[in-house]
Amino acid sequence: MTEKPDTEPTMEWVLALAQARGLDRAYALYPEAIVAAVARGTGSLGLLPTDFSATTEPAITFDAAKFGGDS
Amino acid sequence: MSDLAYLTIADAGRLIRARKLSPVEFTTALLTRIAATDSTYHAYIAVTQDLAITQAKAAEAEIMRGGWRGPMHGVPYATKDIFDVAGMATTCHSKLRIDHCAAADATAIVKLREAGAVLLGKLALHEFATGGPTLELPWPAARNPWNLDLHPGGSSSGSGVAVAIGTAPGALGTDTGGSVRNPATCCGVVGMKPTYGTVSRAGVFPLAFSLDHVGPLTRTVEDNAIMLQTIAGHDPADPASARRPPPDFTAELNAGVKGLRIGVIAHFYEVDMIAAPEQRAGIAAAIDVLRHLGAEVKPIRLSSLQRYTACGRTIHIAEAFAVHERDLQERPQDYAEITRRKLLPGAFILAADYVKAQQLRTVLCAEFASAMRDLDAVITLSSLDMPCRIDDDETIAKTYERQCRMPFNVTGTPAVAVPTGFTATGLPTAMQIVGRAFAEPMVYRVAQAYCEATGWGERHPSVKVAEGAESLAASS
Numbered sequence: 391m392t393e394k395p396d397t398e399p400t401m402e403w404v405l406a407l408a409q410a411r412g413l414d415r416a417y418a419l420y421p422e423a424i425v426a427a428v429a430r431g432t433g434s435l436g437l438l439p440t441d442f443s444a445t446t447e448p449a450i451t452f453d454a455a456k457f458g459g460d461s
Numbered sequence: 462m463s464d465l466a467y468l469t470i471a472d473a474g475r476l477i478r479a480r481k482l483s484p485v486e487f488t489t490a491l492l493t494r495i496a497a498t499d500s501t502y503h504a505y506i507a508v509t510q511d512l513a514i515t516q517a518k519a520a521e522a523e524i525m526r527g528g529w530r531g532p533m534h535g536v537p538y539a540t541k542d543i544f545d546v547a548g549m550a551t552t553c554h555s556k557l558r559i560d561h562c563a564a565a566d567a568t569a570i571v572k573l574r575e576a577g578a579v580l581l582g583k584l585a586l587h588e589f590a591t592g593g594p595t596l597e598l599p600w601p602a603a604r605n606p607w608n609l610d611l612h613p614g615g616s617s618s619g620s621g622v623a624v625a626i627g628t629a630p631g632a633l634g635t636d637t638g639g640s641v642r643n644p645a646t647c648c649g650v651v652g653m654k655p656t657y658g659t660v661s662r663a664g665v666f667p668l669a670f671s672l673d674h675v676g677p678l679t680r681t682v683e684d685n686a687i688m689l690q691t692i693a694g695h696d697p698a699d700p701a702s703a704r705r706p707p708p709d710f711t712a713e714l715n716a717g718v719k720g721l722r723i724g725v726i727a728h729f730y731e732v733d734m735i736a737a738p739e740q741r742a743g744i745a746a747a748i749d750v751l752r753h754l755g756a757e758v759k760p761i762r763l764s765s766l767q768r769y770t771a772c773g774r775t776i777h778i779a780e781a782f783a784v785h786e787r788d789l790q791e792r793p794q795d796y797a798e799i800t801r802r803k804l805l806p807g808a809f810i811l812a813a814d815y816v817k818a819q820q821l822r823t824v825l826c827a828e829f830a831s832a833m834r835d836l837d838a839v840i841t842l843s844s845l846d847m848p849c850r851i852d853d854d855e856t857i858a859k860t861y862e863r864q865c866r867m868p869f870n871v872t873g874t875p876a877v878a879v880p881t882g883f884t885a886t887g888l889p890t891a892m893q894i895v896g897r898a899f900a901e902p903m904v905y906r907v908a909q910a911y912c913e914a915t916g917w918g919e920r921h922p923s924v925k926v927a928e929g930a931e932s933l934a935a936s937s
Contacts, residue, residue, distance in 0.1 A: 411808040412786070416793040416801070423801055431809030434778065435818055436771040439764070448819040 404428050465490040466627030467921060470684035473630065474532035477524060484524070484535030488517035488579050491537050495581065495628045500927045501609070503601040504623040506542045506552060508582040513537065516579040523577070532687045534577030539629040541617045542583035543590055544570055545664040553666050555588045556599050556795045557788055567664025568699070569633055569675055569692040576691045581629055584619030590635055590668045591616060591781060592800030593858070594851045602851060606648055606922040607888050611848040612857055614647030616640040620678045621648035626924045631679040631688045637668040638777055639843070639866025641676040642878035642893060646843040649880045649889030651685045651908070651918065652678045654866075656899045657873030658703035660689070661696030669780035670701070671819075672773060672870045680918055682909040685877070686710035689901065705899070713906040719755030723907065724832065726763055726841035729865045733766035736845040743881030743890030744842055750914050751840075751907075761832050761839060769825060769868035775810060775818035776871075782807020799854060822871055829872045833897045838907045841865045843878045843891045865893065875901045879908050880917040889917070 401421070408417040408424050417424045465487055468476075476482035492510055499505050520535035545551050545563035552558045566574065573580070585603040587593050594602035594612060603618040605611035606625040613622050617634030621644025624632050634641040636654040645652025653676045660675035667673055677688035693707035725748060730736035752758050763769075782789070785804050793801060833839070845863040849856040869876040876895040883889055894911070896904040912918050 407809060412790040413793075413805070413808060415791070416789060416805065419794060420798075420801065423798075423805055426802065427805035428809045430806035431778065432811065434771065434775040434806065434810055435814045435821075436767065438817065438821065439768070439824070442817075442821065442824065444817060444820065446820040446823055448816055448823065 401425070466494055467680070468630060469681050470533065470536050470630045470679065470687050471681070473536050474534070474687070477535040478529050480524065484517040484520040484579060485514065487535070488513050488537050488581070491581060491628060497926050498626060498628060498924060501604070501925045502606065502622050502626055503603050504584055504619040504626070504628060505539070505582045506554065506585050506600050506619070507549065509546070509549070509580050513579050513581050516574075520577045520579065530577040531691070533573065533691050535579065537579040537581045537629060538573060538631045538633070538688070539581045539584050539620070539623050540570065540633040541586050541620050541635060543586060543635055543666045544633055546570055546580065546583065549583065551666055552583075552599075553589045554586045554598055554600060555800075557792065559599060563664070565664065568661035568696045570664065572692045572694070578691070584617070584623055584632060586618055587616035588797050588800040589666070589785070590637060590640055591803050592797050593854065594618070595797045595799050595854075597797040604851065605848055606924070608848075608886075609925070610850055611888070612647065612851045612860070614644035614844075614848065617644050617678065621645055621650060621652070624648065624650045624678050624680055625922060627921065631677055631684055633692070634676055634678050635665060635668070636674045636676050636870065637672045638773060638870055639864055641674070641678060642843050642866050642876060643864065645678050645878040646889070646891035647848045649883075649891075649917070649920070649922075650678055650680050651682055651877060651879055651912070652676065653685050653689060653877040653901070654869065654875065655689055655693070655901055656703070656875045658701045659707065659899070659901070660692050661694070661699040661702050663696055663698035667784055669777045671780060672777055674870065682877075682879070682905055682912050683711065683714060686714060686905045703899070708899070708902050710901050710905055713902045714909045716906050717754065718751060718907055718910040721756045721837040721907065722835060723751055723756045723758045724761035724836045724839040725758060726839055726865070727760050728762060729766040729868075730842040730845055734845055734863055736842055737847050739847055739884045739888075740842050740845060740890050744840065744892045747840065747881045747892055747911060750911060754910055754914055761836070763828060763832060763868075764825060766865060766868065768821075769871050770862070772818050772821045772825060773867040773871045775814055776822065778803070778807040779810045779815045780807075782810075799858075825868075826872050829874065830897070837896075837903055839895045840892050841895070843893045847884065847888055869893070869895055874898050875904045877904050877908050879912055882915070882917055883920065
């Protein structure tokens, strides 16, 4: 998992993130939703397996046939 | 008419071919039933009555001339309103799309039209296939056919409801994290998410490109295989479309399960997350049935449900935000609150986390393929919980976190939800049957053997008819 700040995000930080994403209007209308979205988005992946390697090929061109599609 | 409401696609096809059933009569009966029930169940967003009658008349005339196209010729169906139908709005059940007009049919709609099928209308869904049931949208939410106060599952909610109450024998749905299998589970019908790439997504509004699947919902396994056969096949218009001819999905239907090796992913619902006792009882009984039918059933171990789910969710919300970014920036107020809540986190996912989720997906796909080497199919639960009240947003949000469907969007492998019985209060329970990539015939084989042995799909809800429409409606 990518390292995250170990402190709770401040509203200023959340606003800055929202502005950087062009979500100023959404922040003005729904600030609590943006706070929740920051928490959910930045913590989405959870812990990775201990033997996980970031050098694995990404599944950018996902092909189900690579994974046993010989039936 | 009550017979026509629950006539299967397979039986209708045989009767139509033998000229013992008129497509116009069948279509008219279902349109009448929609008119008599939809103010209660809200399965339909738009009924394409004129188009349906025109298509039914054309089918009838062609068949009378000896030109039978196949098992869906003259057979009605309906589609989740996320598929383009030329000249109509693809609303995605959203205020943002009220003024949309599709220029052409989605590929799945084209295939059904070319097969001579009859489009009854467009069905309700969760907004953009990701929101939830809410009063904020321009159309009401579809209701659970077994208890109107409960959630019918989603996001292909109207598809599950229409099929369950006999206002369509089959319906198209889409499935990014379980959206075909969840309404199938809650409504007590059969819902198939085929292998990624089996059915074209061209002309279907996207939710998350690398997880989106198109699949059918029907009342029987045979009907599901027939409908999938009709819509499957390579399509250059979909970059992920599989470059292989579809197999005969009905070929192994009646081969039984004797001697088959079936794995059970019990730790998903017994250890990783604890399922409701009703759902656990349903799959425990199903294991007994499969053993009794001669299958060798044994537990298998995969990574945790949480790991599969986190991988899928990260990809899901990142890709969905890419689709909705501009509208969330410019008109966030036009989304329902529940939809905003699901889409906005995608703005804050780190690029590295998205890439790692795709890398993790590769690892999980390999793990699943390895587990399947010595197995013909696996089973696990679909929903961990029973449907909650339709107005209980908090619990609905929790049920979307507590399900075993996302792992097979991550692996891209075929997974069908089938009923496993009914609770004391009359609600359906369900399990999933999952296979190797492109092994739909085997998945259908196991599903058919199980469903035929148990007969759960033959039970129908007691359908409520609008006041004054009793003479129009079919009995339940």
